[in-house]
Amino acid sequence: MKVIEAEDLSKNFRVKRKEKGMRGSIRSIFHPETEEICAVDSVSFGVEEGEILAFIGPNGAGKSTTIKMLTGILYPDSGHVEVLGIDPVRKRRQLAYQIGTVFGQKEQLWTHLTPYDNFRFFGAIYDLDNDAAESRIAELAEIFELGAFINTPVRNLSLGQRIRCEIVASLIHRPKVLFLDEPTIGLDPVVKENIRVLIKQMNRELHTTIFLTSHDIGDIEKLCKRIVIVNAGQIVLDDSMEHLKYHYLNKKIVEVKLQEEALWPPMEGITILKKKGGNIKFEVDTAILKINDVLRGINAEHIQDINISNIPLENIIMEIYRTEGRADRL
Amino acid sequence: MRKYVVIYRAVFIENLQYTANIVMGFIAYLILSVVFLNLWGYMYDAPGELIAGYTKEQMIWYVMITEMIWFGARSSTVREQVAADIRGGNIAYLINKPYCYPFYILAKYTGEWNIQLSMYAGLTAVVGCMMVGALPNFHWSTLAAVVPCIVLGMTIHAVFKICISMLSFWIEDAKPFQWLYDKLILVVGTIFPVEIFSAAVQPVLKLTPIYTVCYGPAKLIVDFSVEKYLEILLAQVLYLAFGSVILLWIYERGGRKLYVNGG
Numbered sequence: 001m002k003v004i005e006a007e008d009l010s011k012n013f014r015v016k017r018k019e020k021g022m023r024g025s026i027r028s029i030f031h032p033e034t035e036e037i038c039a040v041d042s043v044s045f046g047v048e049e050g051e052i053l054a055f056i057g058p059n060g061a062g063k064s065t066t067i068k069m070l071t072g073i074l075y076p077d078s079g080h081v082e083v084l085g086i087d088p089v090r091k092r093r094q095l096a097y098q099i100g101t102v103f104g105q106k107e108q109l110w111t112h113l114t115p116y117d118n119f120r121f122f123g124a125i126y127d128l129d130n131d132a133a134e135s136r137i138a139e140l141a142e143i144f145e146l147g148a149f150i151n152t153p154v155r156n157l158s159l160g161q162r163i164r165c166e167i168v169a170s171l172i173h174r175p176k177v178l179f180l181d182e183p184t185i186g187l188d189p190v191v192k193e194n195i196r197v198l199i200k201q202m203n204r205e206l207h208t209t210i211f212l213t214s215h216d217i218g219d220i221e222k223l224c225k226r227i228v229i230v231n232a233g234q235i236v237l238d239d240s241m242e243h244l245k246y247h248y249l250n251k252k253i254v255e256v257k258l259q260e261e262a263l264w265p266p267m268e269g270i271t272i273l274k275k276k277g278g279n280i281k282f283e284v285d286t287a288i289l290k291i292n293d294v295l296r297g298i299n300a301e302h303i304q305d306i307n308i309s310n311i312p313l314e315n316i317i318m319e320i321y322r323t324e325g326r327a328d329r330l
Numbered sequence: 331m332r333k334y335v336v337i338y339r340a341v342f343i344e345n346l347q348y349t350a351n352i353v354m355g356f357i358a359y360l361i362l363s364v365v366f367l368n369l370w371g372y373m374y375d376a377p378g379e380l381i382a383g384y385t386k387e388q389m390i391w392y393v394m395i396t397e398m399i400w401f402g403a404r405s406s407t408v409r410e411q412v413a414a415d416i417r418g419g420n421i422a423y424l425i426n427k428p429y430c431y432p433f434y435i436l437a438k439y440t441g442e443w444n445i446q447l448s449m450y451a452g453l454t455a456v457v458g459c460m461m462v463g464a465l466p467n468f469h470w471s472t473l474a475a476v477v478p479c480i481v482l483g484m485t486i487h488a489v490f491k492i493c494i495s496m497l498s499f500w501i502e503d504a505k506p507f508q509w510l511y512d513k514l515i516l517v518v519g520t521i522f523p524v525e526i527f528s529a530a531v532q533p534v535l536k537l538t539p540i541y542t543v544c545y546g547p548a549k550l551i552v553d554f555s556v557e558k559y560l561e562i563l564l565a566q567v568l569y570l571a572f573g574s575v576i577l578l579w580i581y582e583r584g585g586r587k588l589y590v591n592g593g
Contacts, residue, residue, distance in 0.1 A: 073422045075586050096428040106423045112344045124336035125427055 003177055003209050004047035004070060009079035010233075011040040011065050039065040041233035042079070049176075052203055052210040054224035054241075058321050062233040063213045067179050070211070071101060084176055097126060100170030104182035107162075108169060111155040115146060115165040118154065119172055126173035133172070140168045143205070144198055160191030164198070171202070177209045178202075184216055196222050217314045221245075229320050237320055245313060250287040254294065256280050257305040267297050278304070283311075333429055334437040341441025352449050359401050359453065366393045366521070367461055382525035388552040389523075390462045395548040396520040398454040399483065402447030403543075407439050408488050412495035413504050421588065432492055432581050439488045447484070465552060472554045479547045479559075482566040487515075487543045489573035496577070499584030519544035539573075542566045 017035050018028040040062040047053050057063050068074040069081060072088030072095055081088060086095045102108075109118045116137065123133030141150055144164045149157055154165065163183060170178060180199070184192040200223060202208055214220060220227060220241075227244055229237040237244070258278040269289030274281040284294055291308060367390055374386040384392060412435055415421040425431045458465070494511055497504040518524075519540035524532055535541060546562035 068422055071426045073426050074588060092426070093428045093430075096426055099426075101423075101426055103423055106420070108423060110340055110344070112347065113340060117340075121336055121340055125333045125429060127333070127428070 001049045002046040003049045003084050004045075004211065005080075005082045006046070006066070006070065007044050007080045009040055009043045009066065009069060009081055010038070010077050011062075011069060011074060012077050013037045013039055038233050040069070040076075040230075043230070043233070043235055044079075045228055045235060045238060047177075047209060047211060049209055050203070050207050051226060052199075052212065052224045054220040054227045055211060055213050055230070056215070056220060056227065056317065057230035061230045063230055064181060066230070067101075067181060067211070067213065071095070071099060071179060097173060098176050100173070100175035100178045102163075102166050102170050102178070102180050102183050104163065104180075104185040107154075107166070109154045109162065109165055112153060114151045114153055115157075115168070116150045118165065118169055122169045122172045128173060136172055136174070137168075140171055143201065144168050160187055160194070163187065163191075163195060167195070167198070167202075171206075171208070174206070175208065177211060180210060180212045180214075182214050182216075183212070184214065184219055192216070192218065199223055217312075217317065221313050229317065231321055244316060245310060250285060251311045252284045252286060252291060253309045253311060254282050254284055254291075255307040255309075256282075256298065256303060258298070258302045259304065267294065270294065334433055337429075337434055337437040338441045341438045342444060345442055345445045349445065349449065352446055355401060355404075356450075356453055359397060359450065360457065362397055363394055363457055363461070366390065366397075382523060384523065384525070384552070385466065387462050387466055391458055391465050392523055392548050392552045393521065394454050394458050394462075395551055396544040398447070398450045399480070399544050399547060400516060400520045402443055402450045403484055403487050404446065405439050405442050405488070405491075407435060407442060408491035408495065409508055410495075411435070412492055413498040416496065416498040416584070416588075417502075425585070430578075432496075432577050435492055436485065436488055440485075443484050443488075447480070467553075468551075469554075472551065475554070475559060476547055476550045479550060479562055479566060482563070482570060483543045483547050486539055486566060486569050486573055489570065489577050490539050493573065493577050493580055496580045496584050499580070499587045514538070515540055515543060523549065536565070539569065542569045 013036070014034045015037050016028070017033040018024050043062070043066060055063055055066065065074060069076050070083055070088060072092030075089055083095055084098050086098065088095050109115070110121065113121065119137045119140075120133055123136065128136065141147060144167065146161075146164065146168065149161050154162060157165065167180075167183065183199070184195050187195065196219060199210065199212075203210055210223070212219065212223060225241050227237065227239060227241055228235055253273075256279075258280065267289060269285040269287075271283045271285075272280065273283055284291060370386060370389050370393070373381065374389075378385065381389060415424060421431065424434065427434075490511065491508065494504050494507045497507060518527075518535060518538075524535045524541065524545050527535060535545075542562065542565050546566065550559055550562060
């Protein structure tokens with residue numbers, strides 16, 4: 001069952017244009033100029049119940065605008081959107097009871113209150129009665145391990161602790177869909193990993209559908225099974241993580257350490273990335289040349305060490321960003 | 331309704347930590363009180379003289395009460411935060427909750443003014459009794475009756491301030507309009523009672539928020555009459571209904587114009 005359905009969703013913004021300097025400023029008073037920017041251009045996609053979807057793209061690609069249209073904050077100029085069967089534009093408040101949002105760069109917690117008081121506050125905002133709020137806080141505090149700081153004012157918490165509390169505050173009303181906008185921004189690797197584990201656990205145990213945007217490849221790689229890439233307001237890729245990772249560029253990275261005197265046989269489909277003495281790093285286009293053909297081409301006696309890896313996801317995504325508008329190829 | 335009470339409570343608790351800041355504001359209040367005490371002392375030649383129907387004591391108490399309302403109603407939430415939320419895009423993170431944003435702001439504002447006004451009320455009572463003496467013909471029952479008028483007046487004030495701030499959906503800066511509104515309330519409603527102005531101007535002033543925000547509650551405290559009380563209460567209810575409709579209309583229309591920076 002689809003919980004999010006977007007069809008031909010578009011949003012334009014009118015942005016002021018002004019010539020530089022004092023002259024431009026004065027001129028803009030009498031002749032204001034604006035330019036229409038297309039932030040989201042006929043975007044269509046769906047998200048299944050219980051799915052963790054990565055919705056990514058470079059800065060200014062239209063990710064946040066799309067999230068804001070899905071949550072009813074922004075009105076689409078055209079197209080149709082439904083979240084859990086609710087039109088976010090017409091019934092934003094009704095939808096708010098069903099969804100949760102975490103914006104990594106924005107605080108929703110009241111900093112002078114403790115996490116516990118914040119959770120009670122949000123419980124009341126979402127019309128939970130006292131008993132329901134208490135049991136929910138206890139449940140989430142255990143999952144997210146908040147016991148040590150649940151009664152410390154939010155302003156005294158570390159960033160990692162705060163983000164955990166932000167996520168809990170967004171889950172207090174048992175949302176069916178959770179929108180996470182860069183939830184791990186600014187966190188150290190250990191805390192990031194903890195947050196990812198918790199998100200995964202939450203998805204598994206509470207069956208929450210997660211709509212994630214992040215610039216952190218680790219978040220995407222470790223959490224999501226499906227990825228949607230947007231660029232310049234359009235979807236340029238909508239694919240499974242597995243397919244993207246292993247088949248999209250059909251390339252492998254091989255790092256091999258050969259004996260000094262070993263000869264390197266020229267082969268089509270191989271691009272040398274780095275070569276220093278017997279240490280060679282090359283890229284294999286598996287659409288042209290199979291890895292076992294590469295290994296057959298190198299005399300095994302000359303190999304001292306070898307490492308074969310996939311192209312880092314980061315590189316794949318960067319490649320897709322660069323090839324904007326080539327969605328037909330994908 | 332419960333959620334707005336919770337918002338109010340959270341802000342109230344938060345503002346209890348800033349009572350020292352409010353005490354600092356007492357200085358400006360005291361300076362203004364001394365200025366007007368001397369000004370009206372100079373204007374009234376003989377004891378028992380009436381100006382615009384007010385005795386000297388009533389006039390000074392009137393000014394001190396309107397000042398109390400003026401200082402108690404000061405709030406960056408309705409004056410600056412709403413406009414800043416709209417211009418900076420922060421509103422996007424506030425309106426995706428199951429409450430109505432204008433009422434959320436009103437609840438916050440109420441949490442603020444409840445503390446401020448209570449502190450200024452205490453100061454006004456002490457300073458007034460010390461400098462002017464007890465208010466003639468004052469009864470505690472009058473105060474109890476006037477409290478709803480003060481609450482309504484403060485709410486009307488907030489509704490109009492939020493309306494002005496929400497002009498930020500269309501214009502770059504709503505501050506000039508805030509400034510005009512504030513000065514109108516200060517000069518016409520706070521420093522001088524409506525009766526000071528010419529008979530031709532008075533009906534016009536009664537149609538402005540001044541009549542319901544400052545003048546009404548202060549007039550009732552210094553010179554209570556049931557007739558006046560009902561008149562002011564009715565005007566406040568009508569004004570609040572009218573202001574709320576305007577506020578929700580602006581919010582509804584403005585929400586469609588929302589542009590969120592950085593997305």
